[in-house]
Amino acid sequence: MSKIDFDVAHLLAGSLVLISFLELYQDRLYSLLNVYTLHALTLAASVAWQAFVQDAPHLYITAVIALTFKAIVIPVALHRIIVKLGIHRQIDKVVGSGSTMLAGMGLVALSMVVMLRVTQEADPLAREDLAFALSVILLGLLMMVTRHNAVSQVVGFMSLENGLVLAATGAKGMPLVVEISIAFSVLIAFIVIGIFLFRIRERFDTVDVQALDRFRGERR
């Protein structure tokens, strides 16, 4: 593998981590969605580059799927949901941005240490790719944990899944079937969550998941 191939793959994966940090920082829903679109675009680019580097044409299909669903369909749909629910003015934060960013940095460091230590014999590209992918996954989880709003939790879940796809494409020889099934399961999860959002809203007049806890009718 030539040096330029490696550097570009590294650049794309690294930007994905950086964009995850950007997501963490956004507290308005529209801007969050925009950053997520960028996240998905970068993922598509990264996958396409991997397809080119590994000379694996089926990865182009993965890239196209990522582009269509994650960068276009889902953001547009979420956008419409936000408009329909009229929650575009809501500010959504549980923990302050500063501490969230610090925690995120700690997670990235952790994933680096773990991955570099565990995969010492692996191919260097796959190795760094995996480290970045794990960082993206952890940052997505962190996002889900630090947000109240169901829409931001969906975005957190989607970027977590982006990390999974990044990891999958970084490893050579992964069959297309797995990627397609992941993509579809994400789509279905998205549809289910979307329907739930409306149901929640109908019932409780809010998509703040804290309202759900109040209505569970159980002792807290």
Next chain:
Amino acid sequence: MTLTMTLMVALCGAAILLALAALAVTLAHAAAASRIVYGACIIVAAVSLVAAAADLLGAAPPQTLTLPLGVPWLGAHFRLDALSAFFLLVVDLGALAASVFALGYGEHETAPQRVLPFYPAFLAGMTLVVLADDAFTFLTSWEFMSLTSWALVVSHHRVPDNVRAGYVYLIMASFGTLALLLAFGLLAGPAGLYTFAAMRAAPPTTTLGALAMILALIGAGSKAGIVPLHVWLPLAHPAAPSHVSALMSGVMTKVAVYGFVRIVFELSGDPAWWWSIVVLALAGVTTVMGVLYALMQHDLKRLLAYHTVENIGIIFIGLGLALAFKAHGMPFAAALAFTAALFHVFNHSLFKSLLFFGAGAILTATGERDMEHLGGLIHRMPQTAFVFLVGCVAISALPPLNGFASEWLTFQAILLSPQLPSWGLKILVPAVGALLALSAALAAACFVKAYGVTFLGRPRTPAAERARETDRYSLGAMMLLAGLCLLAGILPGLFIDALAPVNLAMIGARMPAQLGTQWLSIVPIAASRSSYDGLLVFVFIIMSGSLAAMAIHRLASARLRRAPAWDCGYPDPSPATQYTAMSFAQPIRRVFGTTLFRARETVDMPPPGDTRAARLVVDLHDLIWDYIYAPLAAGISAIAERLNRLQFLTIRQFLSLVFGALVILLLVLAIWS
């Protein structure tokens, strides 16, 4: 083919019993269901019994068989060696007698659909435990045996006490299985060799073997009823229908002994010298505590259940001595102690089943288990009274019956203890001997109470007054067992010789052959040291008894006279003036119970003007329950109460838990070198 015949017979028997259990589910409501199920059980048990006896007496070589059942890479291994054959014989004999008894007793069952399906399954479970030759099969059969017996314990689930008994039993049974699971895990080692053959081939290191021994003692001991793990036993055994009580007390506890012997004597490698100290100390305490608990009871079946605890203590004393002698390289003494333990296993299964059958017959005839409501049954149920008396004499270890023979052998082993080199054992073993002697005396007192209050005197309630002799099947089963008790008592040499192959397999030595000795006496070590002749004692008792009876009738009066019983010179029409079970036990309660049970007697005196009778109220505490089990239960429920909050977190908090767990695991991975 002929080589594995006995094993095939036993396994086919177990399979038939399981099929029978399934059949009983559909049959249960039919009128003849009880006869069909118990009849089939009798046939299976009898065939298997004959095969096992032939195998043991013929000293057949071990037979193995692997069936493609259970875990795919392991299969189900079965093996029938001398030890299995002996315990199979105990199981089948108990099953045969219980099934014959149930032919009559089962007719009175109010809820046959709750008993009939589980009974054959329970028998099959016990059979499979003694045949299993790998850890998976053993534990599966063991748990199957526990669960089916649990189902039988709660068969009369409308009685609140039974539900509690079932609950305590279930917890203790799972705890015991957990301990056995860990023991087998240690024995299997990191390579995961779960067949007993592999464990035999590669004995564990000293430390692992010792840990496995402790775990086996806990696991098998909780099933057998070693103090302080006995708490479930006196609750669960009496709660089941009487023929099942007999099986649980007489046979299932022996299957637990089998598990202990199999693990400790065969799979755990050579014993260290201190193993026997643990076993002997626990067994000594068990023996005395069991009989003292029994003395405090006035529920007949519960009294019998506590006596099982005592007898398990006696068996474990024998096993502990065998371990001590084996560890110190004294194989012949070890063989004597081991034979004593196994002979007591056989004997206890006989007379405990007999006594539970008697209790069942009384329960059927009167509807009462409380001795304070019985009395005078010897006139109403003379045959039951006779066989029950045989059982009482046997369990009290009086010659010429079998209980004496095996306890005498245990004492012979204790008397060999001065030859042991270690000082700890030299001091401990005589102390245990003293405990054994004390418990034998107390057991006799206890059965004087049980028999006297139940069968002698005058009936205390109308129910006891209306009692009728029990049916012929129940009587047949009891007479079979009583006959065997007598046979094992007057011909112990026969049984000791039959146990030789077991000793050779487990200890590596055997007791001297007994059948060649003069007058059928038994000589455990040498004729100059000690010998016992059950037959001579029997003949002497018969002769002196008949002579005395003849003399009395000749010299006094030939006429049978009836006089008021126990009137102390003041005949009172009320049967309440007789000795009661509580009053009979009072002296012993005052001597031992004041500290051991914190027994307090208070007189509940009515206020002046009130015409009700004054009452003597006895307040007993089970200190083991109060100080071990109650705090444990309170601790567990306190922790559970704390953890309960985890069920009511918000979605975000649940996610945070998962996230936190993931991060911690990754941290561990990062720090781990």
